[in-house]
Amino acid sequence: MRIVVDWDKCTGMGMCESLAPDVFEVDDDGSLILHTEEVSQDQEAEVREAVAACPTEALSLEGPIDA
Amino acid sequence: MTHLVVVGASLAGLRAVEAVRRDGFDGEVTLIGAEEHLPYDRPPLSKEYLAAEECPDPRYREEETFAGDLDVELLLGTPASALDTAARTVTVGDRTVSYDGLVIATGAHARTLPGTEGLEGVHTVRTLDDAIALRAALRGGTSRLTVVGAGFIGSEVASVGRRLGLEVTILEALETPLARAVGERMGRALTHLHRRHGTEVHTGVAVEEVVSRDGRVRAVRLGDGTEITTDVLVVGIGARPATDWLEGSGLTLDDGVVADETLAAAPGVYVAGDVARWPNALFTDVAPGTMRLEHWTSAADQGGRAARHAVDPASARPYETVPYFWSDWYDGRVQFVGIAAGDHVEVVAGDDAEGGPFTAIYRAGGRIVGALAVDMPAEVMKYRRLIGARKSWDDALELAEQRRQQRAEKARQAAEQQGASA
Numbered sequence: 338m339r340i341v342v343d344w345d346k347c348t349g350m351g352m353c354e355s356l357a358p359d360v361f362e363v364d365d366d367g368s369l370i371l372h373t374e375e376v377s378q379d380q381e382a383e384v385r386e387a388v389a390a391c392p393t394e395a396l397s398l399e400g401p402i403d404a
Numbered sequence: 405m406t407h408l409v410v411v412g413a414s415l416a417g418l419r420a421v422e423a424v425r426r427d428g429f430d431g432e433v434t435l436i437g438a439e440e441h442l443p444y445d446r447p448p449l450s451k452e453y454l455a456a457e458e459c460p461d462p463r464y465r466e467e468e469t470f471a472g473d474l475d476v477e478l479l480l481g482t483p484a485s486a487l488d489t490a491a492r493t494v495t496v497g498d499r500t501v502s503y504d505g506l507v508i509a510t511g512a513h514a515r516t517l518p519g520t521e522g523l524e525g526v527h528t529v530r531t532l533d534d535a536i537a538l539r540a541a542l543r544g545g546t547s548r549l550t551v552v553g554a555g556f557i558g559s560e561v562a563s564v565g566r567r568l569g570l571e572v573t574i575l576e577a578l579e580t581p582l583a584r585a586v587g588e589r590m591g592r593a594l595t596h597l598h599r600r601h602g603t604e605v606h607t608g609v610a611v612e613e614v615v616s617r618d619g620r621v622r623a624v625r626l627g628d629g630t631e632i633t634t635d636v637l638v639v640g641i642g643a644r645p646a647t648d649w650l651e652g653s654g655l656t657l658d659d660g661v662v663a664d665e666t667l668a669a670a671p672g673v674y675v676a677g678d679v680a681r682w683p684n685a686l687f688t689d690v691a692p693g694t695m696r697l698e699h700w701t702s703a704a705d706q707g708g709r710a711a712r713h714a715v716d717p718a719s720a721r722p723y724e725t726v727p728y729f730w731s732d733w734y735d736g737r738v739q740f741v742g743i744a745a746g747d748h749v750e751v752v753a754g755d756d757a758e759g760g761p762f763t764a765i766y767r768a769g770g771r772i773v774g775a776l777a778v779d780m781p782a783e784v785m786k787y788r789r790l791i792g793a794r795k796s797w798d799d800a801l802e803l804a805e806q807r808r809q810q811r812a813e814k815a816r817q818a819a820e821q822q823g824a825s826a
Binding site: 349350351352354355358362363364365366367389390392 | 788
């Protein structure tokens, strides 16, 4: 499973970082750093939470979990 | 559970119906909304929706999504008018809708200034229709904008006004704006942002009268007799939870619908969003009692949670959260996590004397309970995790020191690179 960021929508609000800090981080200039695109099984739950929590709906998931 | 009814078709209501469908709930779902509009995104309405040349479509989902994927019956355009918890029915216009589980997410109404009803040039910013009207007003040859209330909505509208080249004045009743939201010292720090961007701010002033001529606002007269001439007057003096329809329902109403820690207000009845008042167990040790939040994040979160509890009350568990809100002022962003209670505020980065950029953290009961950042978008979420994990004040100071070193190292590398390319 892969994380897809809609860069036009992302404004660096940071909810994703507070829920899945190993995957998402907001940089000093407010831009989003994606530490990994592929989501491992043990990250799945928190990444799903992060995707749902995005105030600008900039995050989505693509593909099967074991891909 | 066969029929989930959600009253309130904004963010919390939308998230309610989406959450149960995602979980595979196959009963009937009805979403009731007072406005004609499909659920739409509210935060931009006081920000880019007013400022942008072309206004984006604020609707979250297309109508087909409700009829199709979500299989939700939409009842839009008529507010719910009564609740009978014994018969388990909601009245909507002349219809009576029966429920097995209910989510109340009716939000809040903008407070208005008495005597300004129907006056041209006077606006609130709460609904899409409000924003459409204000957007037009700010462009129609307007040169002077006056904002009553230096809260977040008022401050955002003032920012947009300046961006559009208007003369902007903010009138605030309190001596320190936003003192309740961010504390006294930080409230003063945020006020600097306005002054730095050419917005005039009068604090500790009372609006005595809104002066009009031919049905149109002309000026605002203050308690000391000063008259401030204006073309447009925006009233941003907070919101009042939409609970009128619940009078006599037996639910406990006290600045919101009072619920328990699982968001339950009565058997089968759960609350979410701006209307919900509940004990947030994460903070009851330092701020006893209940809280009510008017934030995007809690509305989204509580909507899903309340609906899951409503369709399966046996699964209900306490809901606790670290509040988060953001506000876009001028060219920057104000972010706050946690609560502003406590005995100490420490600025851990930058300088608050000039209104930022800076980051400050809040201490209560020996732990970190809040963090505020102005134009430092990388900071608050790191503290949000500490707050949620009930970490100590020393842990927070340690993180602050780590961040200081990381920023210094980054600055050193940037300087080196610049030196190398020069």
